[in-house]
Amino acid sequence: xxxxxxxxxxxxxxxxxxxxxxxxxxxxxxxxxxxxxxxxxxxxxxxxxxxxxxxxxxxxxxxxxxxxxxxxxxxxxxxxxxxxxxxxxxxxxxxxxxxxxxxxxxxxxxxxxxxxxxxxxxxxxxxxxxxxxxxxxxxxxxxxxxxxxxxxxxxxxxxxxxxxxxxxxxxxxxxxxxxxxxxxxxxxxxxxxxxxxxxxxxxx
Amino acid sequence: xxxxxxxxxxxxxxxxxxxxxxxxxxxxxxxxxxxxxxxxxxxxxxxxxxxxxxxxxxxxxxxxxxxxxxxxxxxxxxxxxxxxxxxxxxxxxxxxxxxxxxxxxxxxxxxxxxxxxxxxxxxxxxxxxxxxxxxxxxxxxxxxxxxxxxxxxxxxxxxxxxxxxxxxxxxxxxxxxx
Numbered sequence: 001x002x003x004x005x006x007x008x009x010x011x012x013x014x015x016x017x018x019x020x021x022x023x024x025x026x027x028x029x030x031x032x033x034x035x036x037x038x039x040x041x042x043x044x045x046x047x048x049x050x051x052x053x054x055x056x057x058x059x060x061x062x063x064x065x066x067x068x069x070x071x072x073x074x075x076x077x078x079x080x081x082x083x084x085x086x087x088x089x090x091x092x093x094x095x096x097x098x099x100x101x102x103x104x105x106x107x108x109x110x111x112x113x114x115x116x117x118x119x120x121x122x123x124x125x126x127x128x129x130x131x132x133x134x135x136x137x138x139x140x141x142x143x144x145x146x147x148x149x150x151x152x153x154x155x156x157x158x159x160x161x162x163x164x165x166x167x168x169x170x171x172x173x174x175x176x177x178x179x180x181x182x183x184x185x186x187x188x189x190x191x192x193x194x195x196x197x198x199x200x201x202x203x204x
Numbered sequence: 205x206x207x208x209x210x211x212x213x214x215x216x217x218x219x220x221x222x223x224x225x226x227x228x229x230x231x232x233x234x235x236x237x238x239x240x241x242x243x244x245x246x247x248x249x250x251x252x253x254x255x256x257x258x259x260x261x262x263x264x265x266x267x268x269x270x271x272x273x274x275x276x277x278x279x280x281x282x283x284x285x286x287x288x289x290x291x292x293x294x295x296x297x298x299x300x301x302x303x304x305x306x307x308x309x310x311x312x313x314x315x316x317x318x319x320x321x322x323x324x325x326x327x328x329x330x331x332x333x334x335x336x337x338x339x340x341x342x343x344x345x346x347x348x349x350x351x352x353x354x355x356x357x358x359x360x361x362x363x364x365x366x367x368x369x370x371x372x373x374x375x376x377x378x379x380x381x382x
Contacts, residue, residue, distance in 0.1 A: 127354060
């Protein structure tokens with residue numbers, strides 16, 4: 001991530017020098033910082049709402065019930081999880097919210113699942129295998145109906161906006177399965193984690 | 205038909221989840237109001253935690269878009285993309301779709317307006333945007349919220365899955381829309 005971040009910024013400055021858009025590029029820093037804060041503020045309200053509801057669902061035993069239903073699948077994908085881990089219910093809810101395009105519900109619930117996985121993580125600075133798998137599930141972005149895209153097509157007067165539903169579903173299912181397979185394959189080649197007791201926070 | 209059913213589920217799912225959660229809470233004698241406040245506090249903490257990560261990602265993406273680097277890439281790779289029947293106007297979407305959701309939606313609207321909603325370019329872009337997820341944003345937010353600094357194989361897996369998604373979108377669009 002360090003190199004990618006550096007590379008994007010370096011590339012921007014080089015391209016700006018070439019196109020003569022150096023002022024625009026510098027201004028983009030300030031507008032970018034501003035919109036990051038706006039997004040975080042926007043997320044704050046939604047996140048607070050969903051985590052509030054999730055806490056009720058959790059205390060009333062609802063999450064545990066859903067978790068029990070999906071445990072066999074979850075243990076297949078997340079072998080390090082114990083049978084009664086609270087993360088299983090969160091992961092299931094996160095996936096369902098994504099599938100139905102409720103991204104503002106999916107993100108807070110996904111983060112909660114990530115926090116549960118972090119509790120089980122041996123090295124708090126680096127992502128565990130299960131955390132990488134959960135991330136792959138989310139970056140692949142499986143969605144049943146691309147509602148916003150259909151809305152844009154309809155607004156532009158497309159003859160049949162919903163004709164993209166099936167092709168999009170094909171592509172999104174493919175990349176979801178691909179993401180899971182690839183993350184599991186890469187897991188085998190990835191450097192194993194070192195327990196944090198041996199290596200105390202070096203760069204914190 | 206299937207779409208109406210899914211649409212209906214999508215719009216009723218949120219009220220359903222809320223009512224069922226509250227109902228189960230009341231039945232199990234959970235103090236729902238206090239519990240909600242407790243959870244909401246956690247939510248605010250999370251959004252403060254992810255802010256630095258968001259700033260880092262969004263600044264880099266804004267700089268890239270403002271610098272004109274994407275237009276340069278269009279000039280450089282146009283003929284290469286044409287070999288795979290990918291119109292060069294789709295290239296910015298391919299680059300930005302892993303970086304910023306609002307930017308890619310703006311680009312898609314531009315393309316739909318410019319080329320017409322029933323053109324091949326628009327349909328290809330629609331499939332590409334509809335099946336995309338902002339990988340770098342998800343990485344920053346999810347790992348940022350728990351303070352993970354080493355992403356290990358999650359980064360490469362995310363990028364490879366994005367590339368696979370783009371290839372699949374091109375293949376499916378060429379198959380169904382040409």
